[in-house]
Amino acid sequence: DFVMTQSPLSLPVTPGESASISCRSSQSLLHSNGNNYLNWYLQKPGQSPQLLIYLGSNRASGVPDRFSGSGSGTDFTLKISRVEAEDVGVYYCMQALQTAFIFGQGTRLEIK
């Protein structure tokens, strides 16, 4: 079974600064087709999750270019440049290589 490990679990950030979240998978998420099946979601307070990044580095429609995803295999990073107050919430990575999908524990981003 996959295990998805995120770090840090809590991330206080000053507005305007950048932030990075790490996601590590216990198994490679690289498919033979060349895609990394790793998604990033943000759950803002009181809301449903929303898709940020899919296939490791592709921004979803409407997601600001301040958000970027990188990595391959077992190690992935979500970077948020110029953090804004609206970025507050819990960020989850999710492996999508194999059903059943597994989410990371979540990283709570808060504004200092």
Place this chain on the structure above:
Amino acid sequence: EVQLVESGGGLVQPGGSLRLSCTASGFTFSDYYMDWVRQAPGKGLEWVGRSRNKRDSYISEHAASVRGRFTISRDESQNSFYLQMNTLRIEDTAVYYCARASVGRHHDYWGPGTLVTVSS
């Protein structure tokens, strides 16, 4: 505009049953895989199961934690997606979200969720 709306949540006793529905609009329902994802109070996200699309014969898959107790189905004529939950346990208490899954296996649209509380 793509919309997903869940319904059917509520309070049920341990061992009881409940059927959740998700009504979809704004897209060709039969083209997409549909998933259920749940979130226990104050906890993270857990994938519950899915129904594949028409091309993949609407095959359903379930997480190990619910297999044998929960059943996923869909009705194309109603653009609806269902989660039949039997033998409910206290640990099944959660907000249940339906989500559309796109080709890249990412959930690009989510419903607002419906709360299921299992308690005596």
